[in-house]
Amino acid sequence: MEIKLIQLQKHGDERGSLVALEDQKNVPFTIRRVYYLFGTKEGVRRGFHAHKNLTQLVIAVRGSCRFHLDNGQEQIELLLDNPAQGLLIESMMWREMYDFSEDCVLMVLADSHYDESDYIRSHEEFIGRSKNDSSTQ
Numbered sequence: 001m002e003i004k005l006i007q008l009q010k011h012g013d014e015r016g017s018l019v020a021l022e023d024q025k026n027v028p029f030t031i032r033r034v035y036y037l038f039g040t041k042e043g044v045r046r047g048f049h050a051h052k053n054l055t056q057l058v059i060a061v062r063g064s065c066r067f068h069l070d071n072g073q074e075q076i077e078l079l080l081d082n083p084a085q086g087l088l089i090e091s092m093m094w095r096e097m098y099d100f101s102e103d104c105v106l107m108v109l110a111d112s113h114y115d116e117s118d119y120i121r122s123h124e125e126f127i128g129r130s131k132n133d134s135s136t137q
C-alpha cells in the first residue's frame, strides 16, 4: 500500500520552528475544515471508520500516535511523531488511531465540511464497498 507522507518545510532559527500550511501548495487540496484531537486518554483507540469521499492531511503537531490504515486489501501501521510531516489520507481508507502520547495534539485538515453521512462506520460495509469499487475500476 502506498502511504503518502508530505514533508513540510520547517522554518527554524534560534527562536524555534514554524511550519506554514497553504492550500494547493504544500496541502494538495482546498482546506474547508480544520479540527484537532487532544487530551486522548491512555489506552484509547479511536477512528474505526472510513470516508466515502474525503481527503485529509493529518499532522501530529505535538506528541505522537499510531495509525492503523486499511485500504480493504492491505493494512499498515504507522507512527506519526513529526510536526513537519503530514499523512495524506484519501477516501475509502479505514483508519484507527492508538498509542496516543499524553501530550498528543493531532491536527487534521480536510477538504470538506463535517458530514456524518460520509462516514462508513462498519468494517464489513467498508470491505464490501471497497470490493465493489475495485471490481468497477
Ligand code: T46
Residues within 6 Å of the ligand: 033, 035, 037, 046, 047, 048, 056, 058, 095, 108, 114
Ligand atoms: C478522522 C479521524 C482522524 C464534529 O462535530 N465535527 C467534526 O469535524 C468532526 C471530525 C467530529 N465532530 C464530532 C462527531 C462526534 O460526535 O465530534 C465527535 C467525535 O468525532 P469522531 O468520533 O468521528 O472522532 P474520531 O477520532 O473517531 O475521528 C476523527 C474524524 O471524525 C475522522 O474524520 O479521519 O478523526
